[in-house]
Amino acid sequence: MDTRRWAATAGLVATLPLLWALGAESAPPRPRSLPILKGSTVVPAASYAAWRISADERTDGTSEVVGAVTTSGGRNSRVAVAILNEADFAGWRRGYAAAPLYVSGEVRRAVVRARLPRPGVYYVVISNLFSAGTSKTVNGTLDLVWTPGVPSDAAPAASVGRRENYRRDLFSFCAVLVLAGILALWSIQRPPAAEPIPVERKSA
Numbered sequence: 001m002d003t004r005r006w007a008a009t010a011g012l013v014a015t016l017p018l019l020w021a022l023g024a025e026s027a028p029p030r031p032r033s034l035p036i037l038k039g040s041t042v043v044p045a046a047s048y049a050a051w052r053i054s055a056d057e058r059t060d061g062t063s064e065v066v067g068a069v070t071t072s073g074g075r076n077s078r079v080a081v082a083i084l085n086e087a088d089f090a091g092w093r094r095g096y097a098a099a100p101l102y103v104s105g106e107v108r109r110a111v112v113r114a115r116l117p118r119p120g121v122y123y124v125v126i127s128n129l130f131s132a133g134t135s136k137t138v139n140g141t142l143d144l145v146w147t148p149g150v151p152s153d154a155a156p157a158a159s160v161g162r163r164e165n166y167r168r169d170l171f172s173f174c175a176v177l178v179l180a181g182i183l184a185l186w187s188i189q190r191p192p193a194a195e196p197i198p199v200e201r202k203s204a
Helices: 002-026 086-093 157-189
Strands: 032-043 048-055 061-072 079-085 102-107 109-116 120-127 136-148
Touching: 032 048, 032 061, 032 120, 048 136, 061 079, 061 120, 079 086, 079 109, 086 120, 102 109
Parallel strands: none
Antiparallel strands: 032 136, 048 120, 061 109, 061 136, 079 102, 079 120
């Protein structure tokens, strides 16, 4: 009896890592984040603050700059938030026109959510260039968030088929183990069958 109980328990426990592996196979990818601004920074009058970020992850994911900032300082406590690629940032510093991926305009509060179209170097800029005599304090958070993507549709069909077969076989194996454990536990817990009572025979 003890041996069967031990075998049933071991069978059920053995299914746990297999079920975990099956769940891990189908779990969605988790995003990762890199802080750009946490807390506050002072942007001098007639100047700007800039952060260089590198979105050099694989192309099967998406990168975004997300967050929100608010400003204080002076009557016109406004700044402009912009995100530019490396070439546009270099041209903007020289006074040339640029095409930002995101620009807030002159605001007291900016909610930022800008997708970076491809791997590369980008700049997050908080500009106070239009205020000649007043510095601005900017508070908030900005993060670079990368979400890994699913495998490319260009993956070979054979590889996809092998992955599906693996998941199907793993699920079937787990189901068999669970069923075996349930049957073993049922046979352990059910009452023993009644022994037949021998019939007393008398000679005539």
